[in-house]
Amino acid sequence: xxxxxxxxxxxxxxxxxSGLLMLKMLGMSIYTGATRMKHKxxxxxxxxxxxxxxxxxxxxVERIRRAHLNDIENIPPFVVLSWLYVMTNPSAGFxxxxxxAAAAGRFLHTLVYAVVPLxxxxxxxAFFVPYGxxxxxxxxxxxxxxx
Amino acid sequence: xxxxxxxxxxxxxxxxxSGLLMLKMLGMSIYTGATRMKHKxxxxxxxxxxxxxxxxxxxxVERIRRAHLNDIENIPPFVVLSWLYVMTNPSAGFxxxxxxAAAAGRFLHTLVYAVVPLxxxxxxxAFFVPYGxxxxxxxxxxxxxxx
Amino acid sequence: xxxxxxxxxxxxxxxxxSGLLMLKMLGMSIYTGATRMKHKxxxxxxxxxxxxxxxxxxxxVERIRRAHLNDIENIPPFVVLSWLYVMTNPSAGFxxxxxxAAAAGRFLHTLVYAVVPLxxxxxxxAFFVPYGxxxxxxxxxxxxxxx
Numbered sequence: 001x002x003x004x005x006x007x008x009x010x011x012x013x014x015x016x017x018s019g020l021l022m023l024k025m026l027g028m029s030i031y032t033g034a035t036r037m038k039h040k041x042x043x044x045x046x047x048x049x050x051x052x053x054x055x056x057x058x059x060x061v062e063r064i065r066r067a068h069l070n071d072i073e074n075i076p077p078f079v080v081l082s083w084l085y086v087m088t089n090p091s092a093g094f095x096x097x098x099x100x101a102a103a104a105g106r107f108l109h110t111l112v113y114a115v116v117p118l119x120x121x122x123x124x125x126a127f128f129v130p131y132g133x134x135x136x137x138x139x140x141x142x143x144x145x146x147x
Numbered sequence: 148x149x150x151x152x153x154x155x156x157x158x159x160x161x162x163x164x165s166g167l168l169m170l171k172m173l174g175m176s177i178y179t180g181a182t183r184m185k186h187k188x189x190x191x192x193x194x195x196x197x198x199x200x201x202x203x204x205x206x207x208v209e210r211i212r213r214a215h216l217n218d219i220e221n222i223p224p225f226v227v228l229s230w231l232y233v234m235t236n237p238s239a240g241f242x243x244x245x246x247x248a249a250a251a252g253r254f255l256h257t258l259v260y261a262v263v264p265l266x267x268x269x270x271x272x273a274f275f276v277p278y279g280x281x282x283x284x285x286x287x288x289x290x291x292x293x294x
Numbered sequence: 295x296x297x298x299x300x301x302x303x304x305x306x307x308x309x310x311x312s313g314l315l316m317l318k319m320l321g322m323s324i325y326t327g328a329t330r331m332k333h334k335x336x337x338x339x340x341x342x343x344x345x346x347x348x349x350x351x352x353x354x355v356e357r358i359r360r361a362h363l364n365d366i367e368n369i370p371p372f373v374v375l376s377w378l379y380v381m382t383n384p385s386a387g388f389x390x391x392x393x394x395a396a397a398a399g400r401f402l403h404t405l406v407y408a409v410v411p412l413x414x415x416x417x418x419x420a421f422f423v424p425y426g427x428x429x430x431x432x433x434x435x436x437x438x439x440x441x
Contacts (some may be wrong), residue, residue, distance in 0.1 A: 016441065018374060019378045019432050019439065023436065025367075026428055028431070029368075044411075050414075072219060072366060084166045124189065142170065145159045215336060220323060227344060227373050231309050292313065294303070
């Protein structure tokens with residue numbers, strides 16, 4: 001296996017989709033913050049001090065927080081497992097197709113969970129596409145690197 | 148230090164245990180989902196719509212969610228800190244022993260927390276083995292890379 | 295782009311600050327555990343069994359858990375996005391300045407959130423410095439690796 005360089009298409013593809021999904025996950029903090037402001041629903045006394053509101057739980061905020069937590073449960077594993085998968089030297093074209101489908105799934109998941117809540121199975125489908133891809137890549141990697 | 152290649156035993160070992168633990172962490176989502184179904188305890192109105200149940204909190208589900216959160220707090224740090232530790236060029240045999248003990252601890256942690264709950268200190272021991280290993284590897288790395 | 299080696303100043307700097315922040319995040323577990331002990335506020339029946347206390351929610355513990363969750367939302371993205379940023383081959387001096395400011399922000403965030411709670415905007419400022427740096431590095435990386 002050659003030394004790792006970041007000019008080959010496979011690593012560039014991994015870097016692009018990993019960066020994109022990490023930024024998407026970071027975006028949830030702003031979305032939560034804006035929704036807390038809109039509904040005046042804060043987690044700490046000091047956050048609502050100037051508005052003179054006490055901490056309270058608001059379902060609009062909680063829904064976004066659940067979407068954020070779901071990102072946390074799935075996006076860092078995607079970044080690690082796709083990195084390990086890249087190290088098994090798959091075809092760049094096929095790997096990129098997987099990364100693209102997984103990324104699309106994660107964006108759609110937030111859309112149907114926290115932006116425009118849709119009836120199930122919309123969220124389940126958006127969840128299971130990247131989830132299945134993570135399992136596929138992880139199993140490939142674990143099988144490849146087993147001693 | 149040589150260029151990074153994924154054919155040496157140290158990196159293969161890191162890749163194997165990191166992949167395994169990430170898959171283990173992903174498995175918690177399925178376990179939570181199955182337990183939500185079994186107890187008809189969902190987080191969102193749309194999830195229980197076909198069963199005509201309202202969202203509710205169930206302690207069986209919450210216990211698994213706490214085990215999952217504990218994975219989230221510990222497994223990504225393990226992956227990063229062991230990667231940094233690998234970059235300090237330790238012996239492959241010793242590093243593999245650490246990875247194996249940490250992985251065993253994380254699997255046992257979930258077992259005694261969320262599968263067959265045991266009295267303390269079962270969970271504390273399962274927690275502190277990988278936790279201590281993470282601190283050891285992290286301190287080694289930080290000392291090595293301090294400028 | 296040259297092969298990846300861990301003896302250049304840029305990668306050493308990335309490794310140092312990533313390791314430091316991951317250890318800082320791990321430290322939150324101990325802080326939560328100690329605060330649970332102090333206030334006899336545990337999440338599980340087995341944890342308070344020897345002290346004969348039932349699980350209960352305590353605001354002192356919850357504040358630390360919120361600070362910990364904020365680390366989880368921000369520190370793994372920092373590690374990944376700064377890694378991708380390093381791969382775009384920035385100047386080591388400028389990158390190190392960013393890493394240092396982001397790390398300082400995350401330590402201060404915990405200090406003013408969970409150690410010595412201060413009125414806003416103390417926490418907001420400590421939050422937005424590393425958050426903005428993550429966005430900057432992530433956008434640089436995504437633009438660099440777009441095919």
